[in-house]
Amino acid sequence: MSRICSSRYVKNNDIRYGLKVAHRDPQSSKVIGLQCRFCIAFGREEKLGSKRKVATTVQGWSHPFRYDNIENHLRNHHSGQWALY
Ligand SMILES: [Zn+2]
Numbered sequence: 001m002s003r004i005c006s007s008r009y010v011k012n013n014d015i016r017y018g019l020k021v022a023h024r025d026p027q028s029s030k031v032i033g034l035q036c037r038f039c040i041a042f043g044r045e046e047k048l049g050s051k052r053k054v055a056t057t058v059q060g061w062s063h064p065f066r067y068d069n070i071e072n073h074l075r076n077h078h079s080g081q082w083a084l085y
Contacts, residue, residue: 007063007064007065007066008063008064008065009063009065010065010067013067014034017036017067017070017071018036018037018038018074019034019035019036019037019070020034020035020036020037020040021033021034021035022034022035023062031063032062032063033060033061033062033063034060034061034065035058035059036058036059036060036070036073036078038074038077038078038081038082039057039058039059039077039078040058042078044057044059044077059073059077
């Protein structure tokens with residue numbers, strides 16, 4: 001079994017990054033999917049004045065988790081909420 005310490009699920013990061021557990025492996029009950037709570041609660045911060053509908057896609061990540069990517073998403077799409085969080 002390969003073991004990638006840097007990208008395994010870190011429970012404390014759920015709070016740190018506002019993540020929601022979306023999927024668990026039914027057999028091992030390991031977390032295999034995460035969703036962004038900011039996307040769920042607020043939607044992405046789209047540019048104002050756009051005629052296009054606001055994207056309602058919730059950002060999700062699957063195992064192995066790259067927490068640097070997750071942090072980038074927060075900075076890019078939820079910079080307001082992330083700063084307050
Ligand atoms: Zn998000």
